[in-house]
Amino acid sequence: MADGLRSFIETLDAGGRLLRVTREVDPKFELSAVVQAIQRERNLPVLFERVRGTRFRVVSNVLGNYAIIADLMGVPQAEVARRWAALTAGTGSVPTAPGGDAAPALEEVRLFEIPSLTYAEKDAGPYLTASVIVARDPDTGTANLSYHRMQMVSDGELRCRLSPSGDLFRIQQKLEKRGEPLACAVLLGLPPALAMAAGATIGPETSEYDLAARITGQGIALREVGPTKLPAPRSTEFVIEGELLPGVRRPEGPFGEWMDYYTPVMDNHVFAIRRVLARKDAIFHAIVAGSTEEIAITAVPIAGSIFTAVRTWVSSVIDVVSYPALQFCVIRMKKQFEGQPRRAILAAFGAEMNRTLFCVAVDEDVNIHDWRDVLWAMGTRCRPDTNTFTIPGVPSFARDPHKVHWGRLGIDATRPLEHAADFERKRTPGIETVKLEDYL
Ligand SMILES: Cc1cc2nc3c(=O)[nH]c(=O)nc-3n(C[C@H](O)[C@H](O)[C@H](O)COP(=O)(O)O)c2cc1C
Missing domain, CATH: 2.30.110.10 (Electron Transport, Fmn-binding Protein; Chain A)
Known part of the structure; x- marks a missing residue:
């Protein structure tokens, strides 16, 4: 486990997970624009070796990638929330x-x-x-x-x-x-x-x-x-x-x-x-506000505290994530009875009052670290007229003069237990082991 920022950067570099920008960049807008483009396209940490007007190097997006955070914590992504909950306990x-x-x-x-x-x-x-x-x-x-x-x-x-x-x-x-x-x-x-x-x-x-x-x-x-x-x-x-x-x-x-x-x-x-x-040769850390890096740093503790609260009432919770958008929380759970996802969702809203506005509960076969999979579950397992509920009039963070962030929406996107067999995901044998370099 790397102790300082420098040794962490060296570890990332050795693992091929550090991007370098060697040409000079402008501290006004250009560096920020390049970081955001990297976050959009590859989402890896980036070291700027020459920034106009300063002799110091700049590193950004050090913690913007959930997989890198999971490695830092020594667990797979699907266990980050559970691990954070244990650490804070x-x-x-x-x-x-x-x-x-x-x-x-x-x-x-x-x-x-x-x-x-x-x-x-x-x-x-x-x-x-x-x-x-x-x-x-x-x-x-x-x-x-x-x-x-x-x-x-x-x-x-x-x-x-x-x-x-x-x-x-x-x-x-x-x-x-x-x-x-x-x-x-x-x-x-x-x-x-x-x-x-x-x-x-x-x-x-x-x-x-x-x-x-x-x-x-x-x-x-x-x-x-x-x-x-x-x-x-x-x-x-x-x-x-x-x-x-x-x-x-x-x-x-x-x-x-x-x-x-x-x-x-x-x-x-x-x-x-x-x-x-x-x-000497100090490396300056820059975080673009609202980028994957700020969101990840904030999302992991939120997921940990929501996991703790949900587990108090729904022991079959498996994982929680609030990344890549802090207003959304997804709970992965093994549903044991109808209505149980609503208990999980209520516990999540109670655990994080400042940012979580939308909460989705999904089954254990959904990858909640891939929003396409969460949308698939919502699109195929949630009846919008009966499986969603709102909680009106609940404020979130303090600085919200127009009440834009009031209220909550819960979405139960778990399959109905009675017809669970109809919701078996199709699977192609061998898909997990396909290595594209063997074919392309
Ligand atoms: C990149 C980043 C920037 C932040 N900027 C601020 C800020 O300017 N003011 C603030 O009150 N909180 C800010 N926060 C949130 C606080 O750091 C966060 O809520 C923290 O948990 C507060 O800790 P405390 O309760 O020990 O004071 C920021 C968080 C991140 C990740």
């Missing part, structure tokens, strides 16, 4: 890895020396997008890690939005009430297991470091950063030390967000930069 902290070699040296740089990427036409300017803020809860001392996109305003200032449902917001509020700044650090270029853990909301008692350690089976080697000695992985590529200012909000945005719309300018939090540190 674990308690207690995992000791950090022993020091070993000295931590890599960090040199001080200016903010605008690091890649300053503009992603969409109407974005306010360059943004950090794979930026994970580490901060300590003042009451419990637990280190919290969460992603926050940050507008690069000047060498001394970043601006960001803290969702009111996140742990970082709660921590920041505690200090703001006392009129105190929140010391924190922005980490860029993290070990992949921690990059996954930082996308999960796991509550105030557990640190994302412990979750990451459970994913890898070993603790992550840490160093201390900033005056308050915040924990950061030794292998982190860039560290921006600073603090979130109390009672200060400044205009941030617009920014092309995860649903592919622009968030308007809003008065958001201000991060005052103390210093910016970079490893």
Whole structure:
């Protein structure tokens, strides 16, 4: 299991799963456009070796491919949700890895020396997008890690939005009430297991470091950063030390967000930069908002928590997926009695209130990691007039002024047990073992 981002990239490269762009690209739009084209056509991680205006390389779509995430977690794709559920059920902290070699040296740089990427036409300017803020809860001392996109305003200032449902917001509020700044650090270029853990909301008692350690089976080697000695992985590529200012909000945005719309300018939090540190030859991680990479990082924890909730009521659940669109959830289950899929769907809606709007339950013979197969099940096993149900008037996430994302739709696309024999999928013997290179 690769610990740092660099060794992960090397492993991907050795396995033929890293694309390289050697020609120079423009940080304004071009890099973002190329990443999106790659995601559409091949969906592999990509390393940009030359980006205009910076000496640092840029990597993107590191975690945009579900199969790569499954490998990272050491399971097949069909077991990712079950495995995540087991990892988050674990308690207690995992000791950090022993020091070993000295931590890599960090040199001080200016903010605008690091890649300053503009992603969409109407974005306010360059943004950090794979930026994970580490901060300590003042009451419990637990280190919290969460992603926050940050507008690069000047060498001394970043601006960001803290969702009111996140742990970082709660921590920041505690200090703001006392009129105190929140010391924190922005980490860029993290070990992949921690990059996954930082996308999960796991509550105030557990640190994302412990979750990451459970994913890898070993603790992550840490160093201390900033005056308050915040924990950061030794292998982190860039560290921006600073603090979130109390009672200060400044205009941030617009920014092309995860649903592919622009968030308007809003008065958001201000991060005052103390210093910016970079490893020698540091590799900058860029995540295109709303792309397969952001969706995958978010979808896996969602699938894990839905799996846990569904299993409480429907023990025959096999798998859950919320990728490649967070608003949709598909449950694969072995139906034991009519109506049971509705129980599963209700449990799923209860487990994830912010994003899941549409939930489909399918039988065990459907590949829920292939949307064509899910559509096939809906098209051939679901009576739209009787096997769907809506739950009206339920809000989802907070920032939805026009109530566009209210309500839920459940779709039972499981075959009727009474006529199950009529729904046997046709199969051509030998299809699983055909190797096209033997024929083409
Ligand atoms: C690429 C990416 C960017 C994100 N940007 C933001 C953001 O700007 N603001 C925010 O509140 N949440 C953002 N999120 C979601 C949070 O990181 C996520 O909800 C996290 O679980 C919150 O953790 P916390 O509850 O520990 O604070 C982003 C997630 C990803 C994967």
